[in-house]
Amino acid sequence: MLFHATHLISTMGAVAMREFTLRTFIVGLGILIVLLVAALLVGPSFINWNDYKAEIITAVREATSRDLKIDGNISLNIIPAPALSVTEIRLAGLPQGAPLLELKALEVRVALAPLISGKIQVTSVRLIAPHLLLEVSSTGKANWQFENQAGSGWTAGGASGSSDLNLSLENLSVEDATIIYRDARSQTEERIEKLDLDGSATSLKGPFWFTGTANVRGLPVGFDLSLDKLAEGKPVGLRAGLKLAGDGGRANFSGRLEGLAKVPKLIGQVELSTKNMAAIHKAIVKSSEAPSILQQPLELKASIEVSPEAATLNDLDLNFGSVQGGGSFAANLGDSHSYNLTLEINHLDLDRLLT
Numbered sequence: 001m002l003f004h005a006t007h008l009i010s011t012m013g014a015v016a017m018r019e020f021t022l023r024t025f026i027v028g029l030g031i032l033i034v035l036l037v038a039a040l041l042v043g044p045s046f047i048n049w050n051d052y053k054a055e056i057i058t059a060v061r062e063a064t065s066r067d068l069k070i071d072g073n074i075s076l077n078i079i080p081a082p083a084l085s086v087t088e089i090r091l092a093g094l095p096q097g098a099p100l101l102e103l104k105a106l107e108v109r110v111a112l113a114p115l116i117s118g119k120i121q122v123t124s125v126r127l128i129a130p131h132l133l134l135e136v137s138s139t140g141k142a143n144w145q146f147e148n149q150a151g152s153g154w155t156a157g158g159a160s161g162s163s164d165l166n167l168s169l170e171n172l173s174v175e176d177a178t179i180i181y182r183d184a185r186s187q188t189e190e191r192i193e194k195l196d197l198d199g200s201a202t203s204l205k206g207p208f209w210f211t212g213t214a215n216v217r218g219l220p221v222g223f224d225l226s227l228d229k230l231a232e233g234k235p236v237g238l239r240a241g242l243k244l245a246g247d248g249g250r251a252n253f254s255g256r257l258e259g260l261a262k263v264p265k266l267i268g269q270v271e272l273s274t275k276n277m278a279a280i281h282k283a284i285v286k287s288s289e290a291p292s293i294l295q296q297p298l299e300l301k302a303s304i305e306v307s308p309e310a311a312t313l314n315d316l317d318l319n320f321g322s323v324q325g326g327g328s329f330a331a332n333l334g335d336s337h338s339y340n341l342t343l344e345i346n347h348l349d350l351d352r353l354l355t
Helices: 002-041 049-064 112-116 277-285
Strands: 068-070 074-077 083-091 101-110 120-128 131-136 167-183 188-201 208-216 219-227 236-244 249-258 265-274 298-306 310-320 323-332 338-347
Touching (some): 049 068
Parallel strands (some): 120 167
Antiparallel strands (some): 068 083, 074 083, 083 101, 101 120, 167 188, 219 236, 236 249, 265 298, 310 323
């Protein structure tokens, strides 16, 4: 049981890091959208917008200190509504590293009337086959941490010049995405593949809503995620649900994210339930085989706190087969790993458990 709990906490820590990057990714995407949509005010659709690639690339470089490559075409239609399309996009990651983002196509549609009053109402954004690599180097440098030429850092807590953008997003559609989290310090890698997602945002600061499906560790899952409005230096409310295909199980989280600009921390309540713990074992341990004792239903509720350095489960309420109990779990996820499990069993039927 300790082995599975350890992997569960490690996986949730990686998930917390991926959630931490959502704000940074959306802000970066928002700046690209604003730069391109602003071209609507320059001229009609017969202009060859590929001639403006250099200006767009320079603007992104000045804002993020990263190189942007547009190997495809930029096209713009004005009628019946402004619609922009850009293909084959690549945004650089860490020096000597793989790209942070590769994108087959970006399609943006904007409501025309709000532009007159200076508002950018994005009716839809469609990302086709994005490949997002979230990478931490051996020195602890993360490729989603941007710095502009003025030296101010881009973090999930805010971005230079972006907070005043009057931009809303009615619909975000992501098709066939791949997200990879790679940490050179621990030699770990997690993948989310075949990600299809729909979402929306009231502004670049949120609130944000997402729902979709993906393959996680080879298993199909459905998910929903919502984040409250972001405010620099303040916690962000977060609610998330994850469901394995069929009767594989479901996990729910309700709580907050803290320290987004420095050391992220996930705090809240978690609930986990499954009709067969062996399915959870398969998802976490990447194994098709599970001990026969795991062929049991599981219900778990706990208070959880996760950071890159540590994870704890307190006020644990456990029902596993015929086992009923409570307790706590703590893990040190730093350079020297250590684990501590305290479990109080209120009821135990060994015959039923081992059947």
